[in-house]
Amino acid sequence: MEVSAFQPRVSAPKSVGKTGVLIVNLGTPDSPSVPDVRKYLREFLMDGRVIDISYVSRFFLVNGIIAPFRAPKSAKIYKQLWTETGSPLKYYGHIVEKELQQQLGDEYVVKLAMRYQSPSIEAGLNEFQKLGLTDIVVVPFFPQYASASTGSVYQKVMELVKSWDVIPAIRFVNRFLEHPKFIEGFAQIARKYMTTYDYDHFLFSYHGLPESQIRKGDVTKTVCQFGECCNTFHALNQHCYRAQCFETTRLLVQALGIPEGKYTTCFQSRLGSDPWIKPYTDDIIKELPAKGIKSVLAFSPAFVADCLETTIEVGVEYKELFEQAGGKHWQLVESLNDSPIWIEALIDLVKTA
Template identity: 80%
Template structure:
């Protein structure tokens, strides 16, 4: 009887390919000049997920009204924001790109991209394609998911890769509003200010959205009532931007030891006359002044890098509004920027995605 032929064991070797990490923030003009600001505004506001009205109306609104008249005003504000390193949002973005690459090691290729303007998402993805990467992780820098931010990044990435002959495995980080390290980062920053001053009230100001975008995202058509529906975070409202914002506040308040009645969650940066999610930050500030509140510590936990909406809107304009309402001491808590704990957060998100 012949002896059976023994087959060698099958050994599966991990693919030698690297993983591409595309970190994506919203964007910034290339310079604070009026032409560059106008170019940025046109690209940003023509996104159908940002201003969700029919194309013809959106085109007329942006090109006929907003871009021509708003660009000169916005350019002046961008000049206030600009530093010797340029736009803070892009400056910190490149530092994070470098530090994240260092933290992840040689098995990864990290590229910074902006949803609008440069460096573009397409440039980053084309570099991954050139390198023949078989896996890509896309990390939108928006803690709370919204169609106008994270959703727009998803759409842009998929619109680019849909024409590739070989589409690699692509994973998206959907949100990280409750990630322990993300929360810890803002807690540490807040504690630094709380240790040196006894604040009467705490504001958690998030970027606003039109109410219609929130209701459109409620696939149940039952949960979103703009009443107490965001008082808790659960399976039925887990995709709601507003609910995620309130959940971020609850986690921060708990770890900072802020008592009930001493803090407010509110929303800034509204545009146009349609209803946006409430309460509005400027209205809250006026009410605090009317109540005699003299000191406020302000957080902006929907931004991971300082930008126009944090440094200028919250740090300068709201400070002036608070003081005109009778307040005495207003302090902005800076964003995570290039904080080491932000790099740790990203590493954890990427490796457990």
Template identity: 75%
Template sequence: MEISGMDVPVVKESPVARKPVGKTGVLLVNLGTPDSPSVPDVRKYLREFLMDGRVIDIPYAQRYMLVNGIIAPFRAPKSAKVYREVWTENGSPLKYYGEIAERELQKQLGSEFVVKLAMRYQNPSIDAGLSAFQQLGLTEIIVIPFFPQYASATTGSIYEKVMAIVGKWQVIPKIEFTNSFLDHPKFIEGFAQRARPYMDRESFDHFLFSYHGLPERQIRKGDTTGQVCKLGDCCSSLHAQNQYCYRAQCFETTRLLVKALGIPEGKYTTSFQSRLGKDPWIKPYTDDVIPELAQKGVTSVLAFSPAFVADCLETTVEVGVEYRELFEKHGGKRWQLVDSLNDSPIWIELLVDLVQKARQS
């Protein structure tokens, strides 16, 4: 470039990463809970939950008749009774621990972030959380489903709901999703910390890792190649071809926890609970494994439920009470449930890590 006979060098500016100019929204999403343990509120919750096409993945008309004609009317009174067993003075434990996570994460992240708790079904709703973010004009939104392992019926459903809402916005900010955190060191260490006090006090004959179940058809649908999923030894390792397989991720979680706790081979089992309907669900079934353990002479079991980060009906009642009774019925003597992460400091540290990783991507 020449000015008045002088050569002036052209200076090229080096690219600078654009930093967010506003706040970042963090949406923490768990499955959901009834507003109260009353039969009407439980029925309302079951209808919303089970009408999700990713939860019961059958044609809409069949799903509508099944949920509204059979499941919700007849299951709601029984489920309400169980919900009353886990309800506390703080309400639903799942919601209570979620509120603690929301509050503590906000403290850790500071004023550059706005943290909101939401439930996929019922309240506080995803719609309300995202609406609050929209009104604040946030630079970006980070969505963290509270599910360690990915499944279409859980994390996938949250993705779909969030995208359906923001897809109607005129201005859509940057959105990052956490897919899973089954192998995050702080997730593994969090459950190990919960288990060690029990293991230090006494020895256990066996260690059971019980995960929420899914219909086999949903696992097969996730194998887009049609070549990998055999619902057997294909889950013995986690790799690129089966990285989104819920069953394979559960087995990987077990392997990592076993290593962290130094549990010997042959002393642990991975199984699946909470079946619904007559179609086959992923195996082995926990309620089949427990009698077999007792019949083999196992008298004491330390049980884990690592598909949940907060204690709820499926952990406290199903694993902690119902499976203990089943174990004792078949001759077992000692059954101990390991607490979920709940309000542990390492759980909040894990959430901070997930936010920071999402913001850097």
């Protein structure tokens, strides 16, 4: 029996339906009122990946000490941040959601979510489930991976979908500090200041983490030394948040042509008495004027949208600290917010996840 050499061509399977895109930022209180700020702090700080101690200890620490006493102080700061459109972080989030949906087109459904408070991750996922979507891309808005940020988003998403009868294919964006458009986005904003002023120094301030969390992430138990181990970025330290921050600085310095010795990487927003990753931003700032540094261009590249930690902490509080120490000129490089190049970066991240 003669067998034909012809074989029917089998087409690659085509995607059925649309792809859900869940863009997730950290979160913000619903208002700058004390009750809403307290509610936000409780949800945020009760996350076991944020304060990684036993549940009982965390419960009494957060509900008995931090939330009751910190909420009134934080509410005053949030009132400084708040605008007519509300929280900048949520305001820009909704703009990005709209722009990304428009750019991606009808084959995608884009939803904004916050890890804490609203709009919730659960609401976004439930919308995808109602639409019958079985292909979902989750993009945490954290350039550098950390267990307390990106890791927490992963865990929340998986906890919510594990009970679904049809569990979708889920792809996560792990980090995007190396994405050329992320780097160029910050560089574009910085250049508009660098062309009008000759800065003595460039400061790159990232959100801090307890050293204990960095140690837990070192699966080798040998690499992390909180020092020169972050001077290079390689396979063994690529998951270390501190090393990722130093790599982000190196990429920005290269893009902007900043000379060696004219920049510093440091860490802000520490909480409690346990040691956090160093150097501390406030300590660095106090030392700069004594070294003859009178003008600083400050970056906060752990955040893609303006928020309390950028606009107020780096833009206002650190400016005052610098001037009190003898500095003359302090300028914050704003976050990417809703810039066109940030939308372009997100499109790349979604399509290559």
